[in-house]
Amino acid sequence: MSKYARKADINHAQIRDGLRACGWRVIDVFRFPGMLDLMCVARGRFFWFEVKQEGAKLTPAEERTFEFMADTGLCHVVYSLEDAIVIINRVDNNL
DSSP states (O other), X not given: OOSSOOOOOTTHHHHHHHHHHTTOEXXXXXXXXXXXXXXXXXXXXXXXXEEOOTTOOOOHHHHHHHHHTGGGTOEEEESSHHHHHHHHHHHHHTO
């Protein structure tokens, strides 16, 4: 475990709270090393969102998580609430 505490990105609460305001279930797991920031259940489907500020990069642990789950299509990097909603709507419209 890292000796440094994880800090939420400045846009983290806005995205988390916005997804909840849409009526979706959101579990905030950003404090767990190697986990992506938010697990969201929307319209009966699971999504994992890694919240980043523009220009920020994935940590090595986050990259390993993306590689591990690459074939699922469930992991997404989002920079705004709008990004997350577009992803949810895109998946919903493709089914």
